[in-house]
Amino acid sequence: MRRILLAILSVFWIFAVPNQACAETGYDLWLRYQPLDSGAKERVGQVVGGYFTAQTHRPTMEAAARELRTGLSAMLGYQIVQRHTVQADGGIVLGTGESPHIAPLGLPLASLGREGYLLRSVVIEGKQVTIIAGNTDVGVLYGVFAFLKRIQLGQPIDKLDIIDKPKLQLRVLNHWDNLDRHVERGYSGWSIWDWQKLPGYKDPRYTDYARANASIGINGVVLTNVNANAEVLKPEWLQKVKALAEVFRPYGIKVYLTARFSAPIEIGGMKTADPLDPGVAAWWKAKIDEIYGVIPDFGGFLVKANSEGQPGPNDYHRSHADGANMFADALKAHGGVVMWRAFVYAAENPEDRHKQAYTDFKPLDGKFRDNVLVQVKNGAIDFQPREPFHPLFGAMPRTPLMMEFQITKEYLGFATHLAYLGPMWEEVLEADTFRPAKGSTVAKVIETPVAPGAVTGMAGVANVGNDLNWSGSQFDQANWYAFGRFAWDPDASAHAIARDWAGLTWGNDPALVDPIVAMMMGSREAVVDYMTPLGLTHLMATGHHYGPGPWVADLARPEWNPVYYHKADANGIGFDRTKTGSDALSQYAPEVARLWGDPKKVPENLLLWFHHVPWDRKMQSGRTLWDELVVRYDAGVEAVAAMQARWDGLKDKVDARRWSEVRDFLAIQHEEAKWWRDASIAYFQSISKRPLPVGHAAPPHDLEHYKAINNRYAPGNG
Structure with missing residues (x-):
């Protein structure tokens, strides 16, 4: 009887569900909910039936029910009906532990925390039922997305017993969006925040953005650029922020803002922003109280201070802890947090840029309030195609450190270069800090609270814009997806994430998924090879960072010049960071310093990061360094050609x-x-004076031709 009913329903419903296979744009991301083939439809239909049970008098539970209804109806081709009691056909039950349908089951929900979920196949009153449960409504929402993902990927749903919860509390996207809608280091159009129309018009795209984030567990959004504008703290702008918070709230997402340190001067009429000035502290307390009066669940502030010309506590001879703690004290009563960026370097500081964040922050360990997270980039320079892990990880055991990744590819070819960043992030997260002992990976450092109840987190610089496909290219969506998955579980597998994304985004045929995943998994290494092989770094043209500029040497600040990083001369190439050079290696644990400090033992992909070595040095391949460098450049180009061939197929x-x-x-x-x-x-070659190895073609133009290329209008510049 059930099959007859479902067949009848499908006749009517098939015309109500749009044909999502037509002219796809990428707008649907990994939530495509494509119709299942007949065999899968029958298998899923037997479990799902035509009904689900949920009590949806709360916004988040309504969002969960709506997503389940939308996804299942699209995939099965008939409408899934919501009921308030379990039907004779069983079906699906959504709810928290207090739900009358779930409470009697004695499910192990206590271990799930606030955001975890449970998927379980059970029998209720003789009926086969699929339970999607959590301690909170947002846990149920995450469970719905996990359930729909299994169906999309063709995984079984008839004998479920799955428990999952995030390993990090804060999983935040940092938007570098300006109030004029320009996105700094953004390559996917203008900002999606249409401030001029807010708060009166809430673009439906905001809801789709929230859905996408919730589907991968992201629970926070910093709306504004780290190079902050104090205007956003004014009352009229807070009403616009409130409107976005109202859209995001049902999806478990809090809004955060960047705080310009000098705001008391710029919009408060004060003469100082000294964090130890009682008047300044009072101004910030009043402003924060005002924000919470408008947005009761406001998340807090992200602060960039005393970096790249931004104002900060050092302007008043105060420490970063002094500045962060001022904000933390005012936010504490409201449950807010401060994410204080450790990306600091100054023109007047002659110290190796690799060392400056450690020098500034290591002495402050234990001096920050407990609602402060120090946000540390994955590497010590600036989101390069390859960097060793930042030496602060493991070096501040009494301070919560929050990983900062860059999803938008400022230094990896912008939106047009296929570069899946999962392997880069996995490489960093798996790195052993040896602090306090062997096995203390970066992932464990950021996962482990420094004290009971201390906050943990991960941030990613968003690659989202108003392009129809959200991220500027179809494959850059994978980096948004991967960030959410790693923020939920820093021990995740980049390969497994790539397979899931490919199956959800392109289709679940192994003949399609396998070559796509192969392209993805080799793509970042290809970029490293044709841009910065063997540990070279920051060779991009300056300002816009588009294209090569290893010859640039005329900028005011030394660390803005690529020649600062490669130090190529007649004798060799590379930055000496051993004791005979800047001694940046001393900032790592002795075990790491010994390995990377020995040019015979350091991995060759970091050789020139830590050592200045002769052009004729013998490499593992048996080639000289110069020849190996040329071979790597060619390997990068050949890898892209191989991706083209795969895609053509x-x-x-x-x-x-x-x-x-x-x-x-x-x-x-x-x-x-x-x-x-x-x-x-x-x-x-103009420096090494060596001939090219046999079989490797000379550049088609002379050096002056390449130096003359000018891309001053490249997108994403500040």
């Missing part, structure tokens, strides 16, 4: 619009990889 398996876009972007990447290769070899 998938033409009949991918919708035409998205396939064509990726094809065109890979062609751009291939040309720009050759540009990187040719310009870099031309420059370094």
Whole structure:
């Protein structure tokens, strides 16, 4: 009887569900909910039935029910009906531990915490039922997304017994969006926040953005650029922020703002922003009380201070702890937090830029309030294609450290270069700090509270804009997705995440998923090879960071010049960070310093980061360093060509619009990889004076040709 009913329903419902296979744009991200094939539809239908049970008198539970109804109806081809009691056909039950349908089951919900979820197949009154439960409504919402993901990926749902919860409390996207809608280091159009229309008009896209974030467990959004504008703290702007908070709240997402340290002067009419001045502290307390009066669940502030010209406590001879604690004290009563960035370096400081954050923050360990997280970039320089892990991880055992990754690819070819960042992040998270002992990986450092109840977190610089596909390219969506997965579980696998994303985004056929995952998993290493092989770093043209500029040496601040980082001369190349150089290695644990400090033992992919070595040094391949450098540049170009060939082979398996876009972007990447290769070899050969190894072509132009290329209007510049 149930099959007859479902068949009848499908006749009517099939015309109400849009054909999502037509002319896909990428807007649906990994939430495509494509119709299942007949076999999968029958298997899922037997478990799901035509009903689900939920009590939806609260906004988050309504969001969960709506997502379940939308996803199942689209995939099965008939409408899933919501009931308030368990039906004879069983079906799905959503709820928290207090739900009358779930409370009698004695499920192990206590271990889930506030955001965890449980998926379990049970029998209620003789009926087969699938339970999606959590201690809170947001846990149920996360469970719904996990359940729908299993169906999309063809995984079984008939004998479920799954418990999952996040390992980090704060999982936050940092938008570098300005109030004029320009996005600093953004390559996917304008900011999605249409401030001029807020608060009167809440674009439906905001809800889809919240859905996407909730589906991967992101629970916080910093709306504004770290290079902050104090205007956003004014009453009229807080009403706009309130409107976004209202959209995000049902999806478990809090809003945060960046606080400009000098706001008391700029919008408060004060003569100082000294954090130890009682008047300044009172001004910030009043402002924070005002914000919470408008947005009761406001998350707190992200602060960039005394870095790249931004104002901060050092302007008044105060420490970063003094500045952070002033904000923390005012936020404490409201449950808010301060995310204080450790990305600090100053023009007047001659110290190796690699060392400056450690020098400033290590002495402050234990001096921050308990609602302060020090937000530390994955590496000590600036989101480069490859960096060793930041020496602060493991070095501040009494201070919560929050990982900061960059999802937008400021230094990895912008939106047009395919570069899946999962392997980069996994490489950093798996790195052993040896603090306090062997096995203390970066992941464990950020997962482990420094004290009972202390906050933990991860932040990612968002790559979202108002482009139709959200991220500027189809494959850059994978980095948004991967960030959410790593923020939920820093011990996750980049390969497993790539497989899930590929299956959800492109289709679940192994003949499609396998080559896509192969492309993704090799893509970041390809970028490293054609941009910064063997531990070279920061060779991008300055300002916009688009294209090669290893010759740049005329900028005011030394650390803005690529020559500062590669130090190539007639004798060799690389930055000596051993005791004979800047001694940056002394900031790591002795075990790490000994390994990386020995040019014979350091991994070759970090060799030139830590050592200045001769051009004729013998490498593991048996080639000289110079020859190896050229080989790596060519390997990067060849890897992009291989990706093109793989993608060409998938033409009949991918919708035409998205396939064509990726094809065109890979062609751009291939040309720009050759540009990187040719310009870099031309420059370094002018210094090394070595011939190219046999079989490797000379650059088609002389060095002056490449130096003359000007891209001053490249997107994303400040």
